[in-house]
Every structure is written in C-alpha cells, then in structure tokens.
Amino acid sequence: MISVFGSANMDLVAYVSQAPRRGETVTGHRFRTIPGGKGANQAIAATRAGARVAFLGAVGDDGFGAELRATLKEAGADVRGLREVPGSSGIAHIVVDDDGGNSIIVVPGANGAVKGPSGEDMAAIARSDALLLQLELPMEAVVAAAQAAQVSGVPVVLTPAPVQPLPPELLAAVTMIVPNEHEAAALTGVEDPEAALEALLEQVEEAVITLGEEGALYGSRSGTRLRVPAVKVRAVDTTAAGDTFVGALAVARSERLDMEEALRFASVAAALSVQREGASTSTPTRREIEEALD
Template identity: 75%
Template sequence: MISVFGSANMDLVAYVDQAPKLGETVTGRAFHTIPGGKGANQAIAAARAGAEVAFLGAVGDDGFGIALRAVLVEAGIEVSLLRQLPGASGIAHIVVDGGGANSIIVVPGANGEVKSLTPADEAMIAASQALLLQLELPMEAVTEAALAARAAGVPVILTPAPSQPLPDALLDAVTLLVPNEHEAADLTGSPDPAQALDLLLDRVPEAVVTLGSKGALYGSRTGDRLRVAAIPVQAVDTTAAGDTFVGALAVARAEGLVPAEALRFASVAAALSVQKAGASTSMPHRAEIDAAR
C-alpha cells in the first residue's frame, strides 16, 4: 500500500487561446470544475497505475468537499482518515492556454488546517510501502509525516511544490526528491538541471529532475545517472502531468522495477495524461500504461 499525505482541491479550470497578461481580459473557450490538488492527484495516479492507496488530508464541509471525497472513493482509494473540517475546501484556479501550458493559483482552504498527524495517520504511514508528500499542506505537518515514515523505515517521496525553502529536518527524511527543473533551480541556485541534480544528491539519496517535454534526469548517491526521454505526444493539457509521473513512479518502485524501467513507466503515464484535459480526469489506468510501454 502507498500512503499519500497531501492536498485535495477543486480545480476551477478556464481554457483560453492565450493566457491574459496583467490587467488584461480575454475570452475563454471552456470552463470545467475538476477534482484535483497535488495530493489527491498523486493518489489517483497511483491507484489507477495499480497500487492500493490510502489518502490522508482534509476537505471542507462544503459541496466541493463532498465531490472530492467521492472521486477518491471512485478511484478505489482508502479515505477513512480523510478529515472533514468546518469551512471551505481547497481550490485551485487554473488557466490553460492553447498550447496546453498552465498557470495556477491555489487557495488552501481545509488543507491549510492540517497542521499535525493523528495517531491513526502515523499507523497508516507505518504500514505503507511508501509515503508520497507535496507542499500544499503546512510545512510542519509535511515534516512530521516524513519523520514518522523515516522512523518506521518507510521510503519518503517528496514533490517540492509549490516551490519554497525546505527545512533540514524534512530533507533528512526524504528518500527520493522529485522536483521539476524550475523547482530544482530554486532549491540549488543552479539553472542547469544536471548540476542541480548533483547538488540535490548532497542532501537526499535519490533525485529525479523532471524536464517536461525534454524527459527526466535521475541520480543516486551510489553513482547511478540516467536520462529518460519524454514520450513524444501532442499535449492538450499539462495540468497534473507531474503528479501523474510521481504517482506512477511510486507504483513502479513499489513493484521492484529498476530505475530505468520505473522512469519509463512513469514517463508513459505522464505522456498519456497530457493528451486529455483536466487533472484527475486525465490520468491513465494500468492497462493503458502497459499497452503503451
């Protein structure tokens, strides 16, 4: 089982030919309300890729909270520890342009109230094959979860997004760090992904720097270095492609695939996801991934 401690947001997605500049108004082509959030996205991606998944986090007591819980249940995810808190659920306002690129504003809502683990959360994490973390919950809670996993001998996979400084206590508990190239530059000060990867490995045992259409770089302290090419596709919407990659990568690692095979599995899943609109709605099922590998 893979545990995910993270955010659940309702994505409010506007599709435009060209994203508006500051002070500019543009006419959109379409609008959709789609369940998302980096935590929920990774949970759904992992579940569809073939894992048993438990989701730990919070939603509000509004209509969005009901819908977010329902989509997790529909994906077969264990939600017994998903908290329902008074007030609004998290939302993300997303603008997707004609080339599939996006910009996102996140309003945390209930996610921002998850500031510590419960004993039941700790027990679920300890029983897992891996813990997936992101940074859309308060940093103190993310760090506590990572430390709980490390104490139980559970691998920690961290997506350092949204980009922000990471405390030493969190990095010391991370097994695999998966930033994109911009986040890697923010963390290391180096705009060169290969150099950033080397610098990240001074802090964590393994790292993957995702490069979008240019693929991904993998490295470990044992000296392994890999570059995996992206699968060439026509992108419709890149929202949650990174989360799809991480969720699928966690499944591949849990199944014992070697790094090259695991990265290929994750790259295929991400490529399939960008060919459909939305976040959770775009994530491929295991049969689709296997057929495209």
C-alpha cells in the same frame, strides 16, 4: 500500499486561447470544475496505475468536499484518513491555454487546517511501501509526516511544489525528491539540470528532475545516473503531468522495477495524461500504461 499525505482541491479550470498578461482581460472558450490537488492527483494516479492507496488529508464541509471525497473513493483510494473540517475545501484556479500550458493559483482552504498526521495517519504510514508528500499542506504537517515515515523505515518521496525553502529536518527524512527543472533551479540556485541534480544529491539519497519534453534525469548517491527521454505526444493539458509521473513512479518502485524501467513507466503515464484535459480526470489506467509500453 502507498500512503499519500497531501492536498485535495477543487480545480476551477478556464480554457483560453492565450493566458492573460498582468492587467489584461481575455475571453475564455470553456470552463470546468475538476477534482484535483497535488495530493489527490498523486493518489488517483497511483491507484489507477495499480497500487492500493491510502489518502490522508482534509476537505471542508462544503459541496466541493463531498465531491472530492467521492472522487477519491470512486478511484479506489482508501479515504478513511480524509478528515472533514469546518469551512471551505481547497480550490485551485487554473488557466489552460491552447498549447496545453497552464498557470495556477491555489487557495488552501481545509488543507491549511492540517497541522500534522493523526495517530491513525501514522499507523497507515507505518504500513506503507512509500509515503508521497507535496507542499500544499502546512510545512509543519509535511515535516511531521516525513519524520513519522522515517521512524518506521518507510521511503519518503517529496514533490517540492509549490516550491519553497526546505527545512533541514524535512530533507533529512526524504528518500527521493522529484522537482521539475524550474523547482530544481529554485531549490539549488543552479540553472543547469545536471548540475542541479548533483546539488540535490548533497541533500537527499535520490533525486529525479522532470524536464517536460526533454524527459527526466535521475541520480543517486550510490553513483547511478540516468536520463530517460520523454514520450513525444501533442499536449492538450499539462496540469497533472508531474503528479501522474510521481504516482506512477511510486507504483513502479513499490513493485521493485529497476530504476530505468520505473522511469519509463512513469514517463509513459505522464505522456498519456497530457493528452487529456483536467487533473484527476487525465490520469491513465494500468492497462493503458502497459499497452503504451508495448
């Protein structure tokens, strides 16, 4: 089982030919509301990729909260750890341009009320093969969940987004960090991805840097270095690419695939996701991933 301690947001997605610059108003050609949030996206991606998943987080007592819960449950995730708090659920305002690029503003809502894992959350984490974390919950909550996993000997996979300084106590509990190239540069102060990878490995045991169309880099303190090429596709919406990659990677690792196979599995899942619109709605099934791998 994989546990995801993270955010659930309703994505408010505007599709435009070109994203507006500061002070500019543009006319969009479509609008959708799509369940998302980095935590929920990773949970759904892992579920569809073949894992049993427990989602731990919070939604508000509004209509969005009910829809987010229903979406996670329908995908197959265990939502007993999804608490309801007074007020609004988290939302993300997303602008997607015709090239598939996006910009995102997140308003935490109920996610901001999560101060740490409950006793039931810690029990679920202790039973897990891996814990997936992101940074859309308060840092104190993320640190507490990571430390709970560390105590139980559960590997911790951190997506450091939205990027921010990482406290030493969090890094000490992280097994693998998975930033994109921009996040890696922000965390290390190093622009070159290969150099950034080495800098990250001074802080954690394993690191994967996703490079978009250039694939992904992997390194471990044991000395392994890998570069896996991306699958060449025409992107429609890249919103959930990173979360799909992490969810699928966690599944592959839990099934004891070697690292190169796991990265390939995750890369194919991400490539399938960018060919579809939306976040949770774009993640592929296990069958789709396996067919694309053949």
